[in-house]
Amino acid sequence: MALAPPITAIEALQAHPALGRLVEWNAAVVEAVKFDRDELTIWIAKETIREVCAILRDSAACPFNYLADLTCVDWYPSEPRFEVVYHLLSIPAKERVRLKARLDGSSPVIESVTSVWPSANHYEREVFDLFGVRFTGHPNLERILLPDDWEGHPLRKDYPVEGYR
């Protein structure tokens, strides 16, 4: 089974309910799209992430009512360095979509989506703990896996595998 080349044209992918809804609402929030290995990724302007999530959750045709996963990827040393990744699932329509927002390495800050899905609470704390990305509007942004006095954020690429000596 050979891999099909990814599709990156917005027009070719508008049949997907998530992208269709976003383009209908405000096409300017969509920075880029990619359809690769049967999965759709949409890059979102980072200022609008909470609104986009709320729009997708309340979409009538295909409500993405479930936040399956929230994580981050560090692309150090390139800029923008961080990509916050949201995996959404629509339980009634059985559709999935991946949203991404790019953040600068100097001030990785993005709006929290806990007001859209309360389940984002622990995931955002985990990303804050391991990557040092800050979520504004999060009710309780503190370390979750590591001790409170831990130095650094271990999943950053410039953090050595064996830890600092």
Added chain:
Amino acid sequence: MTQFPTTVAEAGRETTSGERTLVLNMGPQHPSTHGVLRLVLEIDGETVVRLKPVIGYLHTGIEKTCEAKFYQQVVPLTDRIDYLCPMTNNLAYCLAVEKLLGLEIPPKAQWMRVLMNELTRINSHLVWLGTHAMDLGAFTVFLYCFREREDVLRFFEMVSGQRMMTSYFRIGGLALEPPLGFFEKVKKFADRFPGNVDEYEGLLTGNPIFMMRTKGVARLSTEDAIALGACGPTARGSGVDIDLRRDAPYSGYENFKFKVPVRTECDVFARYLCRVEELRESIGMVQQALAGMPEGPIKADAPKVVLPDREKMKTQMEALIHHFKIITEGFAVPAGEVYQAVESPRGEMGYYVVSDGTAKPYRVHMRGPSFANLQTLAKMCEGGLIADVVAAIGSIDVVLGDIDR
């Protein structure tokens, strides 16, 4: 939608009765917390006012470790995340990497994967049932469950040589052919097992003490279950009709017939009934897998990714070279990213694997079902009694290795 307050426990708050609240620490070494889960409870007499889970005691940085390993070296690490269902973790990771590579898996390997996965589900649910019942005071069930679990672990040992950390699924197929006599033994077990489930149900389902401890306890409404990210039997016990084996079939699950048990009572008893019903469905799938097991190879035809057979490696130059290259250099995976979710015994187990085109994964993120389910615990327990916290923990079936990673 319900607004969820931040759960920060704080002593000395005024209660309605004019008393002041007290903060009680439960765990991390409490026997009913199934590992090292610490709960900070703010209590008013016997009533839980707030609950705050404190986790991280088992954090070993597996996600960071993965980034320093070859793709095939990550498989044994995945066993150690959710140590009650190692095969499910293997499967999710292998499927993700196979999707990145565009590998086609032969039918026999797919069916074996389903067979072993359902046995894993039985294994995991038996541990859950035994410990959950023991937490609630029914000790006999524990002994019965571990008797059958021993049979399942013996099957794991037969195919992989290991009882718990199996690493039996590899990228591109399986590690080994199942040994002679394996299918007959599983068949015997599968014929006997429904009778065993009747035994457990005979001890618990109609038992008045068990029902009083579980019915109407730790309720979680359907809306809250979705909003708080519940998955697996925890969600199905709250009326959310979701099962990835049916909704997004992987590894040949579309060839199997099974029912997805969903209950709408939203309490501990409903979650118990869902899981017991799943035991019966799983053994049905084991029977189907045994009856329809196809013949053929157990590894994909991809010499640059899959290790050659031992005999070929000893006799053929080309196979020896492939073996040497895979072991010393790994294999490059085309750049891209994949989120592969499978239905683990606890819910959606998702692997997000990012490749930058080299032989080591750029990022591996595990979406653990217990991590998601743990967030529902505060909602279930607040307003209930301390004794019911134990029932609630048991009913969401937490595995701390899966939460802390």
